[in-house]
Amino acid sequence: MALLITEALTRRLGRRLMPADIGLIGLPLPIGVRPTIVPPAIYLDRLPYQLAPQFAPISSRLGSVARQGEAYKAGKAEVACLNTTADLAAQFINHFGGGYAEAALSTFLADTVAVWLQAPASATVRSDIQAGAARIFFILARMKIDQQKNGPAQYYLDTAQQLATEATDRSTLAIVLRTQSTQAATLGHGSTAFDLAEAAHSTAARTPDPVKGYALAQLGVAHAARSEAHAALSAIDTAQELAARTGHPPGPFTSYAPSALYYQRARVMRHLGDHAATVTALNSSLRHRSPTDLRGLALCTAALASLHLEVGHLDQACARWSDFLNIYPRLRSTVADSALTQLRQRLSPHRRHHAAAQLLDRATQLDR
Incomplete structure (x- = not known):
């Protein structure tokens, strides 16, 4: 609640405020839980999207795993694991949406990657681990965006940005900044x-x-x-x-x-x-x-259906929305859920049209 109040005042006044500035403390972590690079969902899921976020530096988020990292030696195998995980996770979200794997990816980052980030390593390996971790945090942020959890997504994009900056990985940093832009645009x-x-x-x-x-x-x-x-x-x-x-x-x-x-x-x-x-x-x-690329196919098809309906091409819209409904059951994506809701809203005035009525019936059967 403190963060929500602070963000509301920040937007009203047009300048960055922190909870302490207005006599409030930040939303606390659950008792007994130490700060970590992947905060518990009970904390993170309450985090609002902020116009001028001021997240803690990576170093302060890694303190609780420092001793584990000291006992671990990171090398090329860990780098290869990070790069492969990032590629597979990117394929996963494109195929299934962001809902299935975000918990598993969060656990991997919290329990394994956090240790590797603190482990002794050569300068080259450390940079590669930071870059690989940045890409995985970026994918996790995409999963959060796909679940319309924009505060947590912003937090993980910031984490990816910090890691890419420390790694001097301009490519990953540019990709992260670009996605931060897309998120801000989507939110108005x-x-x-x-x-x-x-x-x-x-x-x-x-x-x-x-x-x-x-x-x-x-x-x-x-x-x-x-x-x-x-x-x-x-x-x-x-x-x-x-x-x-x-x-x-x-x-x-x-x-x-x-x-x-x-x-x-x-x-x-x-x-x-x-x-x-x-x-x-x-x-x-x-x-x-x-x-x-089931997620991309579904969302692109839904967008095309909406465009057809805007200019009165009901039959073409129904054909595209039928394609969307063929794909939708295989996804776990809140963004796709929103597209399904839009289908119902846009087609309801046309329920006397045979194809529209059939689509509305199919949509009702797909309720989760």
């Missing part, structure tokens, strides 16, 4: 989103082309949200050119999938009010998506 904080998009773009200046493109695409969306059409289109076009360049290894942190880029183009065109171009970009995104 356009100015913060634009600042973070610019920071991501600046950070990506000396990174591989896919990372540059990834950051630049979000800057394009941020420009479009401000109705800066020329800057938006220039950014998304350049991002597409960068992403098209070959010779980069596949992977969630080393490549930029065309499906994701087309989705960003759709967001740009949506902000600029070009309905036809938005539909074209979403269709391109769908065509390029892997059949294992």
